[in-house]
Amino acid sequence: MLELYHYEPSANSMKPMLCLKEKGLEFVSHYIDLHSFEQHSPEFVRVNPNGQVPALIHDGAIITESTVINEYLEDVFPAVRLRPADPVARAHMRIWSKFVDEYFCPALSMLGWNLLVPGIVERLKKGEFDKLLERIPLKEQRDKWRTAATHSFTEEQLADSRRKVTVSIERMEKILEKSRWLAGAEYSLADVNSYSIVAAVPRLVPEAMNEQVAPRSREWLARMNERPAVKAALAMARQPMPGSGNANR
Amino acid sequence: MLELYHYEPSANSMKPMLCLKEKGLEFVSHYIDLHSFEQHSPEFVRVNPNGQVPALIHDGAIITESTVINEYLEDVFPAVRLRPADPVARAHMRIWSKFVDEYFCPALSMLGWNLLVPGIVERLKKGEFDKLLERIPLKEQRDKWRTAATHSFTEEQLADSRRKVTVSIERMEKILEKSRWLAGAEYSLADVNSYSIVAAVPRLVPEAMNEQVAPRSREWLARMNERPAVKAALAMARQPMPGSGNANR
Numbered sequence: 185m186l187e188l189y190h191y192e193p194s195a196n197s198m199k200p201m202l203c204l205k206e207k208g209l210e211f212v213s214h215y216i217d218l219h220s221f222e223q224h225s226p227e228f229v230r231v232n233p234n235g236q237v238p239a240l241i242h243d244g245a246i247i248t249e250s251t252v253i254n255e256y257l258e259d260v261f262p263a264v265r266l267r268p269a270d271p272v273a274r275a276h277m278r279i280w281s282k283f284v285d286e287y288f289c290p291a292l293s294m295l296g297w298n299l300l301v302p303g304i305v306e307r308l309k310k311g312e313f314d315k316l317l318e319r320i321p322l323k324e325q326r327d328k329w330r331t332a333a334t335h336s337f338t339e340e341q342l343a344d345s346r347r348k349v350t351v352s353i354e355r356m357e358k359i360l361e362k363s364r365w366l367a368g369a370e371y372s373l374a375d376v377n378s379y380s381i382v383a384a385v386p387r388l389v390p391e392a393m394n395e396q397v398a399p400r401s402r403e404w405l406a407r408m409n410e411r412p413a414v415k416a417a418l419a420m421a422r423q424p425m426p427g428s429g430n431a432n433r
Numbered sequence: 434m435l436e437l438y439h440y441e442p443s444a445n446s447m448k449p450m451l452c453l454k455e456k457g458l459e460f461v462s463h464y465i466d467l468h469s470f471e472q473h474s475p476e477f478v479r480v481n482p483n484g485q486v487p488a489l490i491h492d493g494a495i496i497t498e499s500t501v502i503n504e505y506l507e508d509v510f511p512a513v514r515l516r517p518a519d520p521v522a523r524a525h526m527r528i529w530s531k532f533v534d535e536y537f538c539p540a541l542s543m544l545g546w547n548l549l550v551p552g553i554v555e556r557l558k559k560g561e562f563d564k565l566l567e568r569i570p571l572k573e574q575r576d577k578w579r580t581a582a583t584h585s586f587t588e589e590q591l592a593d594s595r596r597k598v599t600v601s602i603e604r605m606e607k608i609l610e611k612s613r614w615l616a617g618a619e620y621s622l623a624d625v626n627s628y629s630i631v632a633a634v635p636r637l638v639p640e641a642m643n644e645q646v647a648p649r650s651r652e653w654l655a656r657m658n659e660r661p662a663v664k665a666a667l668a669m670a671r672q673p674m675p676g677s678g679n680a681n682r
Contacts, residue, residue, distance in 0.1 A: 245521040252527040259520040271508040272494040278501040286535060 186211040187241040189231055191218045193417045195293070197238045198380035199250035201420065203257050205413035206376065207264040215422065219304050221316045235321045251281050254373050268370045277367035277374040283355070289381050291348035294337060295388045301332035349385060350392040353401050356382070360400035379408050435460040436490040438480055440467045442666045444542070446487045447629035448499035450669065452506050454662035455625065456513040464671065468553050470565045484570045500530050503622050517619045526616035526623040532604070538630050540597035543586060544637045550581035598634060599641040602650050605631070609649035628657050 188204065188211050190197035204211050216222045216237050224235045232239040232248050240247045240256070247256050258267050268274045305313050313333060320326040331337055356378075359366055366374035382405055385393045393401055408414055437453065437460050439446035453460050465471045465486050473484045481488040481497050489496045489505070496505050507516050517523045554562050562582060569575040580586055605627075608615055615623035631654055634642045642650055657663055 242521075247521070247524045247528075249528050249531060252524050252531065255527060256520055256524045259523060271505055272491075272496070274508060275496045275501050275505045278504060279496075279498050282498060282501065282534075285531075 185241075185243060187214060188212070189214045189216050189228065189237055189239040189241075191216055191223075191237050192423060193420050194380050194384070195296070196236075196250040196289075196380075198417060199377050200238050200240060200253045200257065201417040202376050202379060202413055203254045203266065203373070205416045206266060206411075207257060207261050209257070209261060213420065224316065224319045224321070226319075229319075229321060233321060235319075235325065251285055251377060254376060258373065266371070266373045266376060268367055268372050270368070273368040273370065273372070277372045280359070280366050280374040281377045283352070284378055284381055287348060288352035288378075291345040291352070292381055292384055292388060294345045295342065295349070296384065297328065297332040298335070298337050298342060299388070301329065302335055305333040346389050346392070349389040353382075353385060353392045353398050356401050356404070357398055360404055366404075375404075375408065379405075379414065383408075434490075434492060436463060437461070438463045438465050438477065438486055438488040438490075440465055440472075440486050441672060442669050443629050443633070444545070445485075445499040445538075445629075447666060448626050449487050449489060449502045449506065450666045451625050451628060451662055452503045452515065452622070454665045455515060455660075456506060456510050458506070458510060462669065473565065473568045473570070475568075478568075478570060482570060484568075484574065500534055500626060503625060507622065515620070515622045515625060517616055517621050519617070522617040522619065522621070526621045529608070529615050529623040530626045532601070533627055533630055536597060537601035537627075540594040540601070541630055541633060541637060543594045544591065544598070545633065546577065546581040547584070547586050547591060548637070550578065551584055554582040595638050595641070598638040602631075602634060602641045602647050605650050605653075606647055609653055615653075624653075624657065628654075628663065632657075 186204070186209060188200055190201055190213065192198075193201050216228060218237070222228060223237055229235050231241070231246060234248065236248070238248075238250055238253060240253045242256075242260070247253050254266070258265075268277060308316070317326055317329060320329060356366070363369055365371045366378060382393075382401065385401075392398065395402065435453070435458060437449055439450055439462065441447075442450050465477060467486070471477060472486055478484050480490070480495060483497065485497070487497075487499055487502060489502045491505075491509070496502050503515070507514075517526060557565070566575055566578060569578060605615070612618055614620045615627060631642075631650065634650075641647065644651065
């Protein structure tokens, strides 16, 4: 049996949700409400000690890290293939996914947190946020919540993140000049892993992805939005999703 | 034909060097002297536009990123297997390797750069460093060279890196409480990818890896140092290697 702990079909949660839908795999969905800090609850920390979604349980084994979950699904359920057969294309798939994890996503994430977290925290009663902070397992996550909640990302940090998102889309444009998908001629995990991140760019850094500077990335996003698996994953949304593929149509 | 562009058998260069030796694969070695900034030369930037070692060329195809290179070698030359057969163990191999790339290695790297780069830059003629900086392709690398050269990592940054190295070794100890190798009972790329990073800890953050706090990590390192492939890779060193396995014996 497959069980997925996830939030909305956005950011890192979307990566395995889309992969599961592409592969046509049934799974038990456990919705973890990040706005209610359920990811840091004792119940969920028993599943993932880092207190982060997504997390996959397969026949009792717990797999974390969205990029690794998708490689795992590929290892165990290869019938619908999302890793290119050609090993060089497969390397390109991993180089791009690594770039998304280490550079593109953290930059976009800072902008998203800066926009959304203050509103989430304002809804809490006085003193409640400090208690919630205390139970966050990772120091880095604790620091990020505190910084975002107090609007303390500096203008310099935010500008640097916008620059990095622009660099990321430029790199994507160069790849798409040569090939239809991000790891070559075949649709692959490089595309699956990028969808939710790229889909958020038009709202968070519009100047990085307008028709003039990023026509190929926009076409790629439009092609992604038409995929039945993307539509099926987005249909699992509980809340309206600004910045997702839905909002771009 | 396999060709590897690499520096000394340390840091990221060591990862594919050790993988190639474990698999018993012949390769043409191209030594890139980081102390002479050869990684930013126009010749090498044609191989890797990011100006970073290692880079593998296999029958004309260029593969970059040490972690991806090792997965590629596994895909193409699986005879000596370094990816566990069990998919859950394979996921653990990737989760650990990702943690090394995103958390452990950057923390250790800052401490290494802080120690070594000022000496490298002092040997240059006045004005030469600024010219060398200009040809570094990635802004992030340019910034890191400039900061390290001018001793400008703050005490707070250096202390945070030491803390992260300590957290990393603690995580390693917990894994090794349960299994002989870093992804379970089988020696795997999780171990290959960690060797050069862990081997540098006793010199750079000795308090993180003494006999009291990290007995299992020390045993793991001693076991690694006895492997013929590790010895063969270390034998490729051109310069004495403080902080490598050699220095720990």
